[in-house]
Amino acid sequence: MATARVIFFLGFALLSCSLIGASRGLENRRSLFLPILxxxxxxxxxxxxxxxxxxxxxxxxxxxxxxxxxxxxxxxxxxxxxxxxxxxxxxxxxxxxxxxxxxxxxxxxxxxxxxxxxxxxxxxxxxxxxxxxxxxxxxxxxxxxxxxxxxPFNDCRQTKSDCAxxxxxxxxxxxxxxxxxxxxxxxxxxxxxxxxxxxxxxxxxxxxxxxxxxxxxxxxxxxxxxxxxxxxxxxxxxxDCISIGHSTTNLTVYNITCGPGHGISIGSLGKRPEERSVNGVTVTNCTFVNTTNGARIKTWIGTVAAEVKNVTYEDIIMKDVQNPVVIDQNYGSRLSREPSTSVWKLSDIHFRKIKGTTVSNIGVSLQCSTRNPCEGVEVADIDLGYAGRLNTTFISSCSNAKPIFGGMLNPPPC
Incomplete structure (x- = not known):
């Protein structure tokens, strides 16, 4: 009887694991319950x-x-x-x-x-x-x-933080x-x-x-x-089609069609002192159609140091997207052109294989903090058409990145 019981539970465990695995690595795999009715x-x-x-x-x-x-x-x-x-x-x-x-x-x-x-x-x-x-x-x-x-009862834009x-x-x-x-x-x-x-x-x-x-x-x-x-x-x-808030780890997003909307965004982060770091976000094989943003990371200047790290946006299709790739560490500031002094750190960020069309002439915008410059930002294989021609601008506050015009975009990493 004991042997039969061991075999039953072992079989159930193997079946559960085969149905759904977790998103990150063999060492972190856990089974998810499925409706076995x-x-x-x-x-x-x-x-x-x-x-x-x-x-x-x-x-x-x-x-x-x-x-x-x-x-x-x-x-x-x-x-x-x-x-x-x-x-x-x-x-x-x-x-x-x-x-x-x-x-x-x-x-x-x-x-x-x-x-x-x-x-x-x-x-x-x-x-x-x-x-x-x-x-x-x-x-x-x-x-x-x-x-x-x-x-009509949404008054948060008018009353700012004093709203329900x-x-x-x-x-x-x-x-x-x-x-x-x-x-x-x-x-x-x-x-x-x-x-x-x-x-x-x-x-x-x-x-x-x-x-x-x-x-x-x-x-x-x-x-x-x-x-x-x-x-x-x-x-x-x-x-946002998907918004990723503070203290999120090991998130996997794939095969999403987004539009209309504001894209798939990490943030905004840093508005409240209790917010903690984001670590491990992978967004792949997604399509954005007529969205205001695509792949975006946005932080307020903030008061408590934290970080966003280990992020990948890859194999993305953009169809008439206004701002395809964005890092904005001056989010929420009235002085949008003022260099950011955000206390949030961004590192190990990857934008790869992003193709399609944009309705603006800025395909990639990386506005990083001057206090905590972005580190390890990879921008590779970006192919975005504007007004019927390849004409995508790359702008960045990273010290070693230069503006690039044209189709395939492979600037040096930040």
Missing amino acids: NNDTKVFDVTKFGAVADGETDNVDAFRAAWGAACKNSTSRAKVLIPEGTYRTAQTMFAGPCSSPKPITVEITGTVKANTDPSEYVSPEWFTFQDIDGLVLTGRGVFDGEGPAMW PLPSSLKFYKVNNSVVTGITSLNSMQFHFHVHGCSNVSLSKLNITAPGNSPNTDGIHISSSDMIKVFSSVIGTGD
């Missing part, structure tokens, strides 16, 4: 807990009841099902830790619509997943943030060893997806959409997280 899976249909698919009834209590039963009271693997139909809900939290066997699945086949009464939100999140190890969020369903009804941010559609906080796949996010009030304090999470096959002029609707914002993978998704929104 069979006859032993117990389904907790929200309609059995009182949810009404009329597009008007607030279903928050029914959703919470279904989640509570699945998370705490199941002796077999559990799945919360939001079936076809339109379900409205106010601020909702699916919180762990769960005592049911891992993974716990939430499957969306219907449409979930946000309540548009601002007084219903006591914090800037609409739908939160928190303190869960082994979550699978999946399905062909839609989270509709009802942004057009809420965007609108809720993000989907917040993941302390969610580990998990998979998010197949979900559509429509017209978020603020961020579509917000990943914070998470580890070993895969996000794929997402469809994220909002108008290009919608305020602060970042597609996916990632901060204080490790070993996150984002891939095979289409993101078109009013801010």
